[in-house]
Amino acid sequence: MNSSMKDKITTSQAVVIIINYILATGILTLPRASVEKVKTPDVWISVFLGGVVAMIAGVIIVKLSQQYPDKTFYQYNQDIIGKWLGWFISACVIAYFFTISAFEVRIMAEVTSLFLLEGTPTWAIILPFLWVGLYLISGGINTIARLFEIIFPITFVIFLLVAFLSLGIFEIDNLRPVLGLGVVPMLKGIKTATLAFLGPEIMLLLVAFMYPSDKSKAVKVVLAGIAIPLLFYVITVVMVIGALSIEGVLTRTWPTIELMRSFEIPGLIFERFESFLLVIWIMQIFATFTITYYAATLGLAQLFKKNMHPFLYGLLPIIYIIAMTPKNINDLFTFGDKIGHAALILFGVVPITLLLISKLKGKKA
């Protein structure tokens, strides 16, 4: 396996990759993070608008990538803004990717050790996770896409099932009034909500892997890829607030799991459903981890024009050490916010600038 792009992915695979990338930590923390900012039940509108913002950013990214349909971001940014600056931006993006994969790993470890494996040391939780990810990634982008295609329907079905089951404790009054205090508080939440939609940036790389005949569909891919997580997030936020009320959500570290633990349905084989949620959530984190890990490795390989293997193994300890750096859970959440801010610059500002430059250049030529 090397950094060449013989592997191709289909349109539906591209959509699934974006969905699985976006769905991650947000499922568990978005309700609290956004309620903290908004403080009214209009959070779901903020989340919706956040998704729309992400879609706009996604479309810009796709437009940029479509200018250079056979190259990944790492390769074409040097064509646009010159070798050194391009190199620097690539390095930033690579750093972003492996930092976010480290972040996901750590969050996974925190939640797992809290809800599933009390007492198991963090390293014992993280290491096997890293290794399974490594095994998957060594198969290339196509393998990753296929695995995502397996876990996506599982996520979809189980998620809808548990959301549906939690209807029992849903109270519509908790979601009212709509825009009772005007639009201002709702607007405050948009930024937080947008951070939950980190993921369209993978289109910087994916467009290069799509079949040439499908590349024109890339815009649709990114829109569909964001629309489904948007649906997931809105459902999550609505269900969590509807059941726990605004005040109840504010104080919960992991509100969505709290929601699942708040009801029991006797009579079914399972009375309790947080295990289902945790199962799909860990799978989603695995998906986010692998795709970002892959993106970082691919970047390094293309930057140094080498085979991917050494980077694949070399990144493991780096990811591990970064994951272990935050000292406590608050640190971890701040860490996540910082990554989000970096993403806003890297994938909000940079692509549009690059797009403008390349358009200008194109006109000149």
Add this chain to the structure above:
Amino acid sequence: MWEKVISYMPHWQVFLQGFLAFFIPYLIYKLFHVFLFVNKSNGKIEMKENSEQVEMVHIPIQKTLEQFTGDFNKDLLQMRKELGHNWDIHFREFQIGNTDNRAAIVFLKGLCDKELIDKHILKSLMNGHTEKSSVLRGHELQQSIRNEILPVSELLEESKVMKAVGKVLTGSTVLIVDGIQNVFIIGTAHGKTRNLEEPVSEAMVRGPRVGFTEKLSVNTSLLRQHGENRNLSIIEMEVGERTKKELVLAYIDEIVQPNLVKEVKERIETIHLDDVAESGYIEQLIEDDYLSPFSQVQSTERPDRVIAALLEGRVAILLDGTPFALIVPVTFNMLLQSPEDYYERWLSSSLIRLLRYFAAGISLFGPSLYIAFVSFHQGLIPTKLALSMMATRQGVPFPALIEALIMEVAIEILREAGLRLPKPIGPTMGIVGGLVIGEAAVQAGIVSPIMVIVVALTAISSFAIPQYNAGITLRMLRFVAMFSAALFGLYGIILFFLFLCSHLVKLKSFGVSYLSPTIPYRAGDWKDFMVRMPLKMMKHRPRLLKPKDSVRKGE
């Protein structure tokens, strides 16, 4: 600032663990790499040796590969030299008709149809001939024998001694006639075969009660018998260096992807073995990944299964001497299907198919889920169930993993022993064993009753899978799942599942993704996946095989 950074410096242990994170997989990678590399070089050397051997063998063969001379005495002597020392080789000398043309037949006792030799060959040659033949010599006699005298269908001429010897050994009769340069080879082979019986390993309620036998010609005839099909190609190949065996590829010309046939041929040609005892050898030598626990070639005893596979655009490999035909490529989902699914009506067969998927799930994850819930996540089971589990496990001295292992291993032993036991006592022993393990172990307080239920359920589930080897694969992986559950509980099971999926998505069988049609998404193929849609809706062949002609004819 600096102090803040310092305060975020991880502990040295973290660095050590980070190193381990890199080192252990790297080690495994290296290990496999070295292992594979050694293997490959071995392969090369082997091939070289082989080719040398072939050359070396070639020289003596060329010596003995003499032509028949046409001189009766010389030729007969030659044959005697090659075969005469064998007890079961018979030489019968006689004179053709009333003439003095000397002739001899050479045949192998037991493999030939003696009646055919006596009634049709010897009788025709020895009696009822006009003087005309006495005049004939050489070429004319040859023509005469061919055209007038011998009333047999399979008649060949052979000029090489060694080839003739080979034919004798497989049951043909060699006729040496004085004055004729070549010898005649008469197809009298009549190997011992058994009757067509219902396949033991793949019993069905509905469907043809015919299985393949050990004789290749019978097997191919079974395929032909299925119905007239001009496009059914049966291509002959030969395997085995020392013991040559016939092997045929069967496929339907109009449907199959030509590259697939080419690939299968190439892979079979690379087999260099003394003897191919059973199709299992071929299966193992042509599969894509021999490190995978999953079988990447389907084996079956049922002609209807083979025909159905051929019509989907797959290729079947039939080997002489075994009732097991191989079908490539195969996907995981095919291993969970049974021909019966298509014979019964769609609703019931869809339900049964779903049931099989469910059974596969249980047989893979049953005991591991039990372990995870009993020793890790007691909070995730319903309270009343937790109470009854507590009550039943009261006094059991082992942790859940050991308990599960004891029972699982016992069941596996019981299964294996049940295969070997003579038929009359098999069921009895099975019942005794089951009773002892189930009832007495619970009474003795070694295992809990719920564990017995779990184990029995998983054992039964694994036999609900139509393919025996697929069932074994799942049983094997079950143990891995149990260990990962014992280490990490539910998290371990998720990791195991992800690992398994990662492996499966990498796995390919003859260029077809092993998990098709699950992935990549092909809605068209889902009509025949977990459910089987009505036949009228399945107008297209599975696209995963990229057939030349994608529409099933009809309507």
Add this chain to the structure above:
Amino acid sequence: MKRIQCCVRLLLVATVTLLLTGCWSSKEIEDLGLIVGTSLDLETGDVSSEEQQDARYANRQLLTITNQFVTSETTVSGTKEGALPEKAYKNVSETGDAVLPTLRNMLLKVDKRSFAEHSKVIIIGEELASTINLQQTLDFFLRELEIRPSGLLFIAQDQASQALETNEPTKIPAFQLVEMMEGHERTTKILPPMTVAKLEGKLYSDSSFLLQNVSTENGEVKFAGAAIIEGKTKKLRGFLNESDLEGIAWMSGDAKGGLVKGFDEESGAPIVYEIISAKSKIIPHVKGDQISFTIKIQSEGRIAEHWVLSDKAFDNQFLKKAEKVFEKEIERLVRKALDKTQHEFQTDVSGFGNKLRIDYPKVWQKRKKEWDQTFSEVPITCEVKVSIKDYGTSGD
């Protein structure tokens, strides 16, 4: 070859160490003592241990916590046939000044590892609830992972630990309470269940609410009305009796099933109405500074029993008359409950504030702080509409 061997050895060592150190979190189910219920009381008696003495010096109030354990031994003895009936549960009490240290002290008394994932009820004693802020008392239960938010909360009259005892040894009182709570579907005298999850929202939003009250008589547990928790102080304010609860249920639309007993005006004989459905709407009105509410109650039901000999249910006139009776009766119940909550306790426990928040969010923002005070002064009108759909199998 040597390299391979070396690799294999290293790998083996790694696996073995992993397996040896493994199973960190595993704990077998039979070694657990499931905590199925917890009760909290204010300790009033003498204290003995050193730790408790410390607390006394610091002028801290002491809690007595009683955990109801179900262990593998008790479940076996509880179900075994023929044997002398032993208790299916085991109550362990401990006293201390904060919850967790007290619970940990139970380790000194219990051989099993206590495990609270199956905890079903938390019962708080009357005295404790009226002296210590509920948020402080329950902090541990809201924070602790093992306590599921689906657990139910009760207030006990007198000693809470009494509610975890029963005369029938084979039954587990905590489960009994949960099952009794399901009667909420069939009577208006039981509150809808208050889970820890719901409680959290209530506590943090500073609104007043009701908790189901449990009383014990002769070792028998009985649901007796509800306890009012005041939003501002988060302390027990007082109790409502069963008939008040009926009024509250009608107001807040929680009545899912139940009876209304009315009396025929002429004969004075009782007529019983069974609820099929009940809806209520609380409509706030804001005029300038004036806030008022209208409660609209609509209910459908059937005549379940009537002792009036002179009338037949086949007669529409009688149904009309009966509807009037029930409307009056329901209004009386509502009025009574309102009177108690508005004037006696001055707390809003039936969601008037919430309706104001939804319909007039800005007004609510202003009045939020002093809501209970405001509530005690607002005029409330009540409209009841009852329609009788059928009268069972007898038209008599």
